[in-house]
Amino acid sequence: MRESAAERHDRLLGLVRERGSARVSDLAAQLGVSPVTVRRDVEELAGRGLLDRVHGSVSWPQDHAGAGAAPGTAGGAGAGGGPVLGMLAPSATYYFAEVIRGAHEAAARAGARLVLRISDYRPQEDHARTEGLLAAGAEGLLIAPGWQHPGDPEAFGDWIASLPVPTVLLERRPAAGSRLDGLDRVCSDHAHGVLLAVRHLVELGHGAPLLMARADSPTAVAVRSGYAEALAVLGLRAPQDVIDSVPAESAPDAFEAAVQALRAAVAAGVATAALIHNDVDAIQVVQRLAELGVRVPDDLALIAYDDEVAALADTPLTAVAPPKREVGRHATELLVERLGEGAGAPRRHLTLLPQLRVRDSCGSPLA
Template sequence: MRESAAERHDRLLGLVRERGSARVSDLAAQLGVSPVTVRRDVEELAGRGLLDRVHGSVSWPQGAAHAASAATAGPGGPGSGLVLGMLAPSSTYYFAEVIRGAHEAAARVGARLILRISDYRPREDQARTEGLLSAGAEGLLVAPGWQHPGDPAAFGDWIASLPVPTVLLERRPAAGSPLDGLDRVCSDHAHGVLLAVRHLVDLGHGAPLLMARADSPTAVAVRSGYAEALSVLGLRAPQDVIDSVPAELAPDAFEEAVRALREAVRSGVATAALIHNDVDAIQVVQRLAELGVRVPDDLALIAYDDEVAALADTPLTAVAPPKREVGRHATELLVERLGQGTDTPRRHLTLLPQLRVRDSCGAPLS
């Protein structure tokens, strides 16, 4: 099977972390790819603060080393050698900021964070986590690569029996399940959706349409949060949720979804929409313009995730989950758990998203 970019990034980060610094040409040889590919990878990882780069070489971020030297004593303090493991489904898009927050928090207490990426293949989560344990991880941050509602039951039982303290990241297992008894840190996506729906209603719109994916826990949470928000506000959905798919993977299905949204606007069914995620939202806005529907003139629109929403031609209002803070708080909780032992009560920490208002909702309706 061809190695994904996320897996290559994982290996690249591991090589640099082990060596402290490395030349791009040496990394290319070690990874078995071209120097152009490595330079592109390094540029992306450096942009997210995971590497430093200077004149053909890369190094582990100096900020991490500085933070480690300035940390106080205690679990993870100078010289403690504390190693934390992190399993993430991706090192890009949403989870890039989660990883960065975890990395910064680990560095502040002088701990080493090692990373494995599952590339949203939940069947591989257990093996990759065992790799973290073999590498010396004394505590784990785990964001399983679940994509579908049945995945926690099919690919999650092993997490509850891990031999070291474990904190779940951005995952809400079923109430009463063994995983529900673990520490966890999550974004409250239902609150984020409520912020978006309420903002559009306050501008004078009726209940907005939802166009959303169904291929991740965030997507599932956005869908359930939409139904909850409408109930809280006493609204009824103008029509069924429009299923969204990545344009590059299923162009025909993407086109069908965009045309369904255009028809809803043209027929007066809805004047506002919430779209998960913002990559899809940007592409939807572009295609709608080609079909004669303008944002925000004809359709007020809010995106969900706020990864690239501000970069659209018309900057998109977006719900921003506190991704970096999730990584930071989860790491701090794990370090605290390692210092306290297993007798203290477990915690479920929920962080609230923010609504970042830009141009795509337009002015209030008269």
């Protein structure tokens, strides 16, 4: 299967994080891609503040020194003798880049040191990587497991409840009544975000929108369940089954089939609006629909979910924006507070509400 840009970005970040700095030509050889591709990747990652560029080389940002400690390095006290916090994230790009940034900012304000490890969405490796954080001196943990499928929490999650230090889950909702359900956690309310999107389209005069969504992450699963809840709240029926989406880079044929299904629904008058998870898919869908003669917003009002790059589309996309940076910030503040409270303090489940950022892709209200 062809590697996605996000996967390549994570590998690139991992190489730079381990070495501290590296030449673009060396990274290209290690990643098995052209120097032009690496330079383009570096430019994007540097624009997000995840790397520094200097004359043909890249380095880990100096102000991220604590957050980006190389795997296996020994921990130490944070700034001013504060605690060492370990963070496990499934990715350092796209959605979780902002979560990590929020956590790093909050740790710096608290005088703590944040040590980061990336699971690359391999939940079977989460336990070993977390043990590495503990070995690096982590006194508390921020854990976003690399779960992708509904069965992953049961198959790869029980160990989290037995960790020897205070732990806060990030953007993960374990099953009610499970051992993990008793942990502190900070999450985005994706059901609320979907409701904002569906309600906005209905208020513009559209019927129930179609949903085109992935099924390869907890966010995707939450968007799907939130869609059913939103329709029920608004007294609507889905115009047809959810259209399964996949990354265009790794599964071009399946992606094309999904776009064709959406085009057929628009042509048949099944729906005049759609919600698409995620941003990258939404932008590529709009581009392909235009080639097929379907115009956004003239023929189809469209809202994207995630709001990572939605504003950069040719027609800027209205998007649901989960509070990613705030999730990282509040989780870190909760963990620091927990370290000072002791084991007897009540656990907390903090849910943050997404926002709807209205742009051009929904057009004007229907007559």
